[in-house]
Amino acid sequence: MNVAVVLGTSKTDGNTRRLVNEFVNHSGAALFDLSDNDISYYDYEHRNRMDDFIPLIIELSEFDHIVFASPVYWYSMSAQLKVFFDRLSDLLTIEKQLGRRLKGKSISVIATGFNTELPDCFIQPFMLTAKYMHMEFTGWTYAAIQQETDLAALGAVAEMATHKVH
Numbered sequence: 001m002n003v004a005v006v007l008g009t010s011k012t013d014g015n016t017r018r019l020v021n022e023f024v025n026h027s028g029a030a031l032f033d034l035s036d037n038d039i040s041y042y043d044y045e046h047r048n049r050m051d052d053f054i055p056l057i058i059e060l061s062e063f064d065h066i067v068f069a070s071p072v073y074w075y076s077m078s079a080q081l082k083v084f085f086d087r088l089s090d091l092l093t094i095e096k097q098l099g100r101r102l103k104g105k106s107i108s109v110i111a112t113g114f115n116t117e118l119p120d121c122f123i124q125p126f127m128l129t130a131k132y133m134h135m136e137f138t139g140w141t142y143a144a145i146q147q148e149t150d151l152a153a154l155g156a157v158a159e160m161a162t163h164k165v166h
């Protein structure tokens, strides 16, 4: 299984990155940090068609499974990842052929937050988007990080996340 991780966080060396690093070490997945890419808000006029979104999708289309990694910011995915998701609309308009290359792939989610439980409203956009894009949603893994010992447990959480990859 050829796995890519798309990470969207405001802290490049933060909690989510730490969990993703453990996951990458465990699974051998390729990491794409949205902070390394210049991807702007969805534009109905597609004036941003030359930014890094389409090249990133071309790279991702080579993988069988995509893991989306995000902290919980105000019960939602990070703004970085939301901008990426909005841009999926480019694949339904100006890049339909490229969009079809995502069909049949599977996706999962890795998230970190402070609260003990991951709210349903966080995970729903991933599940519904997968359905809309004809991709399989295979599950999510959440690490609640409240103290140092929670960070020490990230290796075990990353191992759980690999079971969602197929």
Ligand SMILES: Cc1cc2nc3c(=O)[nH]c(=O)nc-3n(C[C@H](O)[C@H](O)[C@H](O)COP(=O)(O)O)c2cc1C
Residues within 6 Å of the ligand: 009, 010, 011, 013, 014, 015, 016, 017, 070, 071, 072, 073, 074, 075, 076, 112, 113, 114, 115, 116, 145
């Ligand atoms: C702007 C902001 C909003 C947050 N909102 C939530 C939230 O709604 N629920 C939650 O459990 N944690 C929330 N947190 C805590 C983060 O999700 C948590 O610390 C996470 O592990 C940070 O990951 P990062 O280091 O990749 O940013 C928030 C943190 C920030 C900075």
